[in-house]
Amino acid sequence: MKINQKLFLQFGICIIFFGLIGILINNLTINLIRTGLGFNFSWLFKPASFALAEHPLPYTSSDSYAWALFIGWLNSLKVIVSSLILATFLGTLIGFARTGTNSLLGLISAGYITIIRQTPLLLQLMFWYFVGFLGLKDNMFIQIKNILNISNQGIEFSGLTFSSEFLALLFGLSIFTSAYIAEVIRGGILSVSRGQWEAFRSLGISERKGLTLIILPQALPAIIPGLTSQYLNLAKNSTLAIAVGYSDIYAINDTIINQTGRAIECFIILLISFLLLNLLITNTMEIINRLILKSREYS
Amino acid sequence: ATTNQDNSSRLDLIKNRSELICGVSGKIPGFSFLKSDGSYQGLDVDICKAFAAAIIGDSEKIQYRPLTAAERFTAIKTGEIDLLSRNTTFTLSRDSSGGNGLTFAPVVFHDGQGLMVKKESGIKSLKDLANKSICVGSGTTTEQNINDAFESSSLPYTPIKYQDLNQVVAGYLQGRCSAMTSDRSQLAAARSGFKNPKEHIILDDVLSKEPLAPASDGQDQKLADAMRWVVFSLISAEEQGITKSNIDEKVQIAKNNPQLKPLRRFLGIDGGLGEKIGLSNDFVIKVISSTGNYGEIYERHLGKNSEVPIPRGQNELYKKGGVHISPPFN
Amino acid sequence: MEPIVVAKNLTKSYTKGLRALDNVSLTVDKGKVLVVMGPSGSGKSTLIRTFNGLETFDKGEINILGIKVDSTHDERKIQKIRRRVGMVFQQFNLFPHLSILENITLAPIHVQKRRQIEAEEYGMYLLSQMGIDSHAKKYPIQLSGGEQQRVAIARALALKPELLLFDEPTSALDPERINEVLDAMRTLAEQGMTMIVVTHEIGFAKDVSDQVLFMDSGKVVETSPPNIFFSNARHERSRKFLNQLDKH
Amino acid sequence: MEPIVVAKNLTKSYTKGLRALDNVSLTVDKGKVLVVMGPSGSGKSTLIRTFNGLETFDKGEINILGIKVDSTHDERKIQKIRRRVGMVFQQFNLFPHLSILENITLAPIHVQKRRQIEAEEYGMYLLSQMGIDSHAKKYPIQLSGGEQQRVAIARALALKPELLLFDEPTSALDPERINEVLDAMRTLAEQGMTMIVVTHEIGFAKDVSDQVLFMDSGKVVETSPPNIFFSNARHERSRKFLNQLDKH
Amino acid sequence: MLKTYINSTIFFFKQIRKTIFLNLFNTIITLLIILLISVASIHAFKWLIFKANWKVVISNLPLYAFGSFPPDEQWRPATWIISLLLLSIFTLCGPEWRWLRKNLLIVWLGTIPLGLYLLYGGLGLSPIMSRHWGGLTLTILLTVFSSLLSLPLGIVLALCRQSSLPLTQKVSSIYIDVMRAIPLIAVLFFGQLLIPLFLPLGMEIDRVWRAIFAFTLFVSAYIAEDIRGGLQSIPNTQIEAANSLGLNQYQIIQFILIPQALRIALPALTNQSIGLFQNTSLMAILGLVELLGIGRSILANPEFIGQYIEVYVWLACVYWIVCTIMAVLARHLEKRMTINQANF
Numbered sequence A: 001m002k003i004n005q006k007l008f009l010q011f012g013i014c015i016i017f018f019g020l021i022g023i024l025i026n027n028l029t030i031n032l033i034r035t036g037l038g039f040n041f042s043w044l045f046k047p048a049s050f051a052l053a054e055h056p057l058p059y060t061s062s063d064s065y066a067w068a069l070f071i072g073w074l075n076s077l078k079v080i081v082s083s084l085i086l087a088t089f090l091g092t093l094i095g096f097a098r099t100g101t102n103s104l105l106g107l108i109s110a111g112y113i114t115i116i117r118q119t120p121l122l123l124q125l126m127f128w129y130f131v132g133f134l135g136l137k138d139n140m141f142i143q144i145k146n147i148l149n150i151s152n153q154g155i156e157f158s159g160l161t162f163s164s165e166f167l168a169l170l171f172g173l174s175i176f177t178s179a180y181i182a183e184v185i186r187g188g189i190l191s192v193s194r195g196q197w198e199a200f201r202s203l204g205i206s207e208r209k210g211l212t213l214i215i216l217p218q219a220l221p222a223i224i225p226g227l228t229s230q231y232l233n234l235a236k237n238s239t240l241a242i243a244v245g246y247s248d249i250y251a252i253n254d255t256i257i258n259q260t261g262r263a264i265e266c267f268i269i270l271l272i273s274f275l276l277l278n279l280l281i282t283n284t285m286e287i288i289n290r291l292i293l294k295s296r297e298y299s
Numbered sequence B: 001a002t003t004n005q006d007n008s009s010r011l012d013l014i015k016n017r018s019e020l021i022c023g024v025s026g027k028i029p030g031f032s033f034l035k036s037d038g039s040y041q042g043l044d045v046d047i048c049k050a051f052a053a054a055i056i057g058d059s060e061k062i063q064y065r066p067l068t069a070a071e072r073f074t075a076i077k078t079g080e081i082d083l084l085s086r087n088t089t090f091t092l093s094r095d096s097s098g099g100n101g102l103t104f105a106p107v108v109f110h111d112g113q114g115l116m117v118k119k120e121s122g123i124k125s126l127k128d129l130a131n132k133s134i135c136v137g138s139g140t141t142t143e144q145n146i147n148d149a150f151e152s153s154s155l156p157y158t159p160i161k162y163q164d165l166n167q168v169v170a171g172y173l174q175g176r177c178s179a180m181t182s183d184r185s186q187l188a189a190a191r192s193g194f195k196n197p198k199e200h201i202i203l204d205d206v207l208s209k210e211p212l213a214p215a216s217d218g219q220d221q222k223l224a225d226a227m228r229w230v231v232f233s234l235i236s237a238e239e240q241g242i243t244k245s246n247i248d249e250k251v252q253i254a255k256n257n258p259q260l261k262p263l264r265r266f267l268g269i270d271g272g273l274g275e276k277i278g279l280s281n282d283f284v285i286k287v288i289s290s291t292g293n294y295g296e297i298y299e300r301h302l303g304k305n306s307e308v309p310i311p312r313g314q315n316e317l318y319k320k321g322g323v324h325i326s327p328p329f330n
Numbered sequence C, D: 001m002e003p004i005v006v007a008k009n010l011t012k013s014y015t016k017g018l019r020a021l022d023n024v025s026l027t028v029d030k031g032k033v034l035v036v037m038g039p040s041g042s043g044k045s046t047l048i049r050t051f052n053g054l055e056t057f058d059k060g061e062i063n064i065l066g067i068k069v070d071s072t073h074d075e076r077k078i079q080k081i082r083r084r085v086g087m088v089f090q091q092f093n094l095f096p097h098l099s100i101l102e103n104i105t106l107a108p109i110h111v112q113k114r115r116q117i118e119a120e121e122y123g124m125y126l127l128s129q130m131g132i133d134s135h136a137k138k139y140p141i142q143l144s145g146g147e148q149q150r151v152a153i154a155r156a157l158a159l160k161p162e163l164l165l166f167d168e169p170t171s172a173l174d175p176e177r178i179n180e181v182l183d184a185m186r187t188l189a190e191q192g193m194t195m196i197v198v199t200h201e202i203g204f205a206k207d208v209s210d211q212v213l214f215m216d217s218g219k220v221v222e223t224s225p226p227n228i229f230f231s232n233a234r235h236e237r238s239r240k241f242l243n244q245l246d247k248h
Numbered sequence E: 001m002l003k004t005y006i007n008s009t010i011f012f013f014k015q016i017r018k019t020i021f022l023n024l025f026n027t028i029i030t031l032l033i034i035l036l037i038s039v040a041s042i043h044a045f046k047w048l049i050f051k052a053n054w055k056v057v058i059s060n061l062p063l064y065a066f067g068s069f070p071p072d073e074q075w076r077p078a079t080w081i082i083s084l085l086l087l088s089i090f091t092l093c094g095p096e097w098r099w100l101r102k103n104l105l106i107v108w109l110g111t112i113p114l115g116l117y118l119l120y121g122g123l124g125l126s127p128i129m130s131r132h133w134g135g136l137t138l139t140i141l142l143t144v145f146s147s148l149l150s151l152p153l154g155i156v157l158a159l160c161r162q163s164s165l166p167l168t169q170k171v172s173s174i175y176i177d178v179m180r181a182i183p184l185i186a187v188l189f190f191g192q193l194l195i196p197l198f199l200p201l202g203m204e205i206d207r208v209w210r211a212i213f214a215f216t217l218f219v220s221a222y223i224a225e226d227i228r229g230g231l232q233s234i235p236n237t238q239i240e241a242a243n244s245l246g247l248n249q250y251q252i253i254q255f256i257l258i259p260q261a262l263r264i265a266l267p268a269l270t271n272q273s274i275g276l277f278q279n280t281s282l283m284a285i286l287g288l289v290e291l292l293g294i295g296r297s298i299l300a301n302p303e304f305i306g307q308y309i310e311v312y313v314w315l316a317c318v319y320w321i322v323c324t325i326m327a328v329l330a331r332h333l334e335k336r337m338t339i340n341q342a343n344f
């Protein structure tokens, strides 16, 4: 009886679910035919005929849309990886300041966290770009013996150049994410028992050494999962690049939709790229997590 | 433009609904922008009003949808908006059923893509911009044109792409780019808002023809016909000197003088022209008495005394050396 | 006699109005063992933790090994004290991510800057003294409570301290394990180590201590030699407490 | 006499090979109190939980209030049984998000579809019987353990059950609170409630029970009236167990 | 008198010295920070007072608040926002009227039909189309409606993910995982541009509702995970107790599991709605004129070109204030719940 009921229920849900999907797909195909959009990917191999300001690999406007999308994906990856590093660094510093003994620092980092966490990222990005980087007007040009050039074009450092768009996105994302990472770090540090602090203090070990030798290693297992989800958020938030003129995968998708009208196809490509990015991040973090657990033979 | 498969036209839908849903940009000075009182204004907006006056009989029955460049075509294709009056360049691939599948009404503003630079930069022509950054609006024909222009003369450049004109202007003013490119009308409009407009010059190079025209779904012949003739009526009215202020007078004259055949046909007293395109016969009267003729609309938003003065230039009537001309209302 | 610890009029409140320490004064001479007793919440832990700066205090003064600390809680002085005073906690507080030997050599290497080999040699010597040298490579979690507490004692000894503080070192242990630890502490006392021990182990206090200090509500009720305290405590409060202890 | 519970040859294993219930048979007549005793892990909880379908069993048959259940575990029959059998747990298991009165009226309103006013009236009556009617508007967290357990009993009584099951109802309570609950159970027994009680409270078993069932390793070792069981248990195993209990 | 005052001042400075100037490192850091902060605040102050031109904010206040809602009807959204604000204040520090306290949730829920009525009109008020909705009103509307719609959806998803039916469990797991893996802007894009393609011919959903729909799809996946956490932390014995009272499967879910899971998940849920409030700004990229969108539109008015610093600073303040109010409310609720389960 019970098993029958279950089967019946599942069957019902099944029918409703697939029925719904069927109707939607049916509507979609009707609409696509009606609007003459059709569903194909052959346009991917036509020349893109737009230029890109930043391309880690060679790219010209006569390359294909597919290649342009790949370049966009690389651009996304570039900004994600670098802001991930910067955000972790900043977040750790702020997390430490928040838990440390200097109450002024603690107060400031608490203020930092509330301000950053309670204003929309999009606004922050636009602020960083239009006010922060583009605000470096020509008269603010800083030049140090041709090694470091800072201007509203971006930053040039001994041959390496970073555009303002990239930098604004990097700063915006890192600062925004760092506020969240700081809370993750703080949570991790607080998860280590008070006794551990007292034990190293009573051995005469300094605060900074104790933090790095005793507290952090024990806090890591509590920190890693929170960190992973912040990294995923960062990756997803990087699509706001479009607001500051950086050519990430979403922005390039946007341009392509405009030129070709292939909204559905582009949407699918976007989904797949992000599923890939996610897999990349979770797997990397999983490996790191396993390495840490491995180094902790005691557990 | 292709033929309609099912006979229902949006035109009837709009009439039934008694409201026109008009896609605009909402962020282009002189063409469509939000006033402090919350209303939309500009040339593109007045074109919407003309359509509403003609189709519904009331130029205020409009729902404006601010659209980004990216969403405008899908919005038409999915029927979210009835028509688009949003600085859209009339091109082959947009007009064709194999491309974006739209159909365009006559051009309401002849533009050309240009470049604006700071006077002090000493840049005189496209060549001086080699290896420089240029601010562009993304996903627009502008983006493609600038690429074509630089590519054909084999000059390297860096495009900095923004989502809307507003941001392009900001990027340019802040010195992110050595030049900004857009339709020359928009360059002029933007420059008029600058603190020191004189410090910026618009280069003589014209990168492209940019005929801006309202658009609608390519499969809806009926709506397209109506739109086409509404626009022509604006031009034709200017050709005939019919204005908002003298329209009533002109109607009286036409009514009283059966010999003025063309005028009577134009104003819908004879000939039943309006009905042929699914509108009322007196649609011209409604249009002109609500928005005025093309010249008036132009003066209002882009004329010498407006906030964004742009010389009429090509946009004069053909009689005065411009390109606007209306086919006969026969 | 050389006094190792001299505390004068220590007063401290965690929350306003309630005094955890109330005008506490005491002296411990070199080589002596002081046992601190008292009901729960009487301030024993607070007292002993002020001696190596784990707690601040509001009024009074401490002189430990000649270093004077007052309520300003000078970090540098406290750091000096901590290098010369060892502490053993109720909950052991071993570092779970370090091996037993690493636990013990951590402070000598990073605080006293000794060479690793040297520190490890001395560490192994301490472990063998505690009878647990075979566990040197293991991690704390792999040891029984009694063994862990002996590691904690060895860790405190690694800095060659001149004073050892114990805060209820046996109360988290299984009854069978308690004696292992008390025996280790006995040996230390016999070797002449100065110690302050918070404990309720009457046997240990009777055998090993030179003085018993009894606290209640942050105040010192009495300080007596163990033979007097346990047979014939001067104060009513102490006798009541001892009665309760016996019942258990 | 009318039997309320008849269990025949109940057998159950959680893990293969190990039998939590091994061929258990028993009968409880109307108005009688059966006390179940046995060492930890002997299967007492498992047994009592099969009676209202919280556990399935592999072999055998139960007849409760005339409803027969076998190893197929027919949901509908079990639902019927549950409406007529009340259960009180060791950990009270009150619903923390509902007030005391809501805890008690939940089942009458939603299972028996009584009107709210009616259910609340009867709930208040039960609470006053348990001596805790003043707490009706409070939440479980605000009550002491003994009070919470009495609420749990009232909750079980709210459905006017014909059989009450108790699984160590006093073992999570402070010693002072135990009697409050035992007294309430005594009153129930006097009022003629049929009850099966897993408990180690010898006093209660002696006074109140009609039979004591002793289990070990899933088997029924013996079933005797309390006067015999406690003075002169038939089996060696039972005597050994009673000895241990006394030591505590 | 004076002496105790002096004493306490001295003590205060001693305390400061203790925490801020502990050692050389801390002292240097402290001094650096003070220097930085004072330089930054002097600049900010100078800009705020002398350089900034607040006309762009002041003359457009009604736009920021209500979008292009007809001026003589603006009292309607104003009434709604003010009633929300008053209700927040009451929830935070209002008197202890037991009846009202107990029904606070219902009062909060009641603001939704009220808002709809006031905004849409009808029944005596002149009807107003959603295209006129904008500014802060639209932002709040998006937040409130999406949060409330995604709650039941999230609960259903969480229950399905916990269910013993393998198919339901798989489907909802896939939904939740995919939704959580893709960027919000992609979902919103889907809502604005692709949903119409999935609808039958002639059926149209207003774009505001499409945005709400997209937000709901997205947020419900996150809410589902929060609620699942809540469900998992309910001990199994609660279900046993309910079972032994004869409650059936659905009654257990309704009366025992969901109320407890919601209560446990409440802090996480409020965080979600704060995040949602901020994320409504993404609709500016997709063309809605909510708070950020209206800011960008105003910047296109030739009168105000180039004054984006003022606009962004102003918007940041507005967002920050509303978020802070929400956060304070959330913390208050959390505290009440731990102290006393009797309320909410």
Ligand SMILES: Nc1ncnc2c1ncn2[C@@H]1O[C@H](COP(=O)(O)OP(=O)(O)OP(=O)(O)O)[C@@H](O)[C@H]1O
Binding pocket: C014, C015, C019, C020, C038, C039, C040, C041, C042, C043, C044, C045, C046, C047
């Ligand atoms: N961190 C703290 N914050 C606030 N009050 C505290 C703190 N630590 C201790 N107290 C209070 O100070 C008083 C003394 O506490 P202390 O821990 O010194 O007592 P104790 O004698 O060690 O008790 P026990 O035998 O339980 O360990 C108690 O009233 C306690 O509640």
Ligand SMILES: Nc1ncnc2c1ncn2[C@@H]1O[C@H](COP(=O)(O)OP(=O)(O)OP(=O)(O)O)[C@@H](O)[C@H]1O
Binding pocket: D014, D015, D019, D020, D038, D039, D040, D041, D042, D043, D044, D045, D046, D047
């Ligand atoms: N859910 C379960 N899964 C697996 N084994 C179980 C489970 N519950 C009980 N057991 C096993 O079944 C046996 C009987 O358990 P039961 O809980 O009935 O004993 P008990 O007599 O109630 O013990 P106690 O006095 O400790 O409550 C034990 O060996 C126990 O380990």
Ligand SMILES: [Mg+2]
Binding pocket: C044, C045, C046
């Ligand atoms: Mg203590």
Ligand SMILES: [Mg+2]
Binding pocket: D044, D045, D046, D168
């Ligand atoms: Mg049991």
